[in-house]
Amino acid sequence: xxxxxxxxxxxxxxxxxxxxxxxxxxxxxxxxxxxxxxxxxxxxxxxxxxxxxxxxxxxxxxxxxxxxxxxxxxxxxxxxxxxxxxxxxxxxxxxxxxxxxxxxxxxxxxxxxxxxxxxxxxxxxxxxxxxxxxxxxxxxxxxxxxxxxxxxxxxxxxxxxxxxxxxxxxxxxxxxxxxxxxxxxxxxxxxxxxxxxxxxxxxxxx
Ligand SMILES: C[S@@+](CC[C@H](N)C(=O)[O-])C[C@H]1O[C@@H](n2cnc3c(N)ncnc32)[C@H](O)[C@@H]1O
Numbered sequence: 728x729x730x731x732x733x734x735x736x737x738x739x740x741x742x743x744x745x746x747x748x749x750x751x752x753x754x755x756x757x758x759x760x761x762x763x764x765x766x767x768x769x770x771x772x773x774x775x776x777x778x779x780x781x782x783x784x785x786x787x788x789x790x791x792x793x794x795x796x797x798x799x800x801x802x803x804x805x806x807x808x809x810x811x812x813x814x815x816x817x818x819x820x821x822x823x824x825x826x827x828x829x830x831x832x833x834x835x836x837x838x839x840x841x842x843x844x845x846x847x848x849x850x851x852x853x854x855x856x857x858x859x860x861x862x863x864x865x866x867x868x869x870x871x872x873x874x875x876x877x878x879x880x881x882x883x884x885x886x887x888x889x890x891x892x893x894x895x896x897x898x899x900x901x902x903x904x905x906x907x908x909x910x911x912x913x914x915x916x917x918x919x920x921x922x923x924x925x926x927x928x929x930x931x932x933x
Contacts, residue, residue, distance in 0.1 A: 730798045730823045734845075738799045742779070748913060749841050749885065750778055754785035756912040757872055757923045758838065761905075762789065765868075773834040773862055775824045776842025780806025780817070786838065787815040794831045796822040824858050825851075833864040840872040841911075844886045852896035860900045860933055867928045869901060875908055875920035884919040885911070893924060900933065901926030 741747045769791050774783045777795035779802050787793045795817055797803050803819045810817045822829055837859050846852045859869050873893060874885035890906060905925040911918045
C-alpha cells in the first residue's frame with residue numbers, strides 16, 4: 728500500500744505548479760488553538776505529510792522536537808529553506824508513512840493536516856491509523872485536520888470524509904477526545920470545511 732508513483736507525481740506537480748491551495752504559508756489556526764489548550768507535555772512530535780513545513784515550524788517554535796515527513800522532495804526542500812530562515816531545527820525526511828518507519832519514534836504527538844483524508848478506502852485509512860498508532864508513546868496523542876463531507880459542494884477542494892468514516896477507522900485504536908467541525912485556515916475567502924480531530928492512543932489496541 729505504498730504511495731504510488733501517480734500519487735507522488737500528483738503532489739509533486741501541485742507544488743511545482745504552485746497549485747496547492749492548502750499551502751497557506753502559515754500554521755493552521757485550528758492547530759494553534761488546540762496546542763494552546765493541551766495540558767499534556769509534548770516533548771517530540773511527528774508530522775505526517777508536512778508539505779512546505781509551516782505547521783512543523785510552528786510546533787518547533789514551541790520547543791517541541793519535530794520530525795516531519797513527506798513523499799515529495801520539492802515540498803521538503805521548501806520546508807527546509809523556510810525552517811533555516813526562521814532559525815529552527817527540524818528533521819525533515821522523505822518517507823512514506825504507509826510503508827516506512829520514521830526514526831525518532833515513539834512520539835508524544837502525531838499531527839497531520841490533509842494527509843489522512845487522502846486515503847480513499849476504509850482499508851487504507853485503517854492502515855494509516857495503525858501506522859500512526861505504532862509511532863506514538865503509550866500516552867500519545869494524534870491531531871488531524873480532515874476535509875469535512877458535511878460541506879456539499881461541487882467546487883474543487885480537499886477530499887472530504889464523513890464523521891462515520893473517521894470514527895470507523897479511528898475508534899478501535901484511539902479514544903476520541905475531539906471531533907469538531909471547523910474550517911481549514913487558508914487564504915481563500917471561504918476556506919473548505921474541516922474536522923478537527925484529536926485522539927488518545929488506546930492501550931493494547933494493536
Ligand atoms: C494536502 S497536502 C497537505 C500538506 C501540509 N500538511 C499542509 O497542510 O500544507 C498532503 C500532503 O501529504 C503528503 N503525503 C501523501 N501521502 C503521503 C504518505 N503516504 N506519507 C507521507 N506523506 C504523504 C503529500 O505529499 C502532501 O504534501
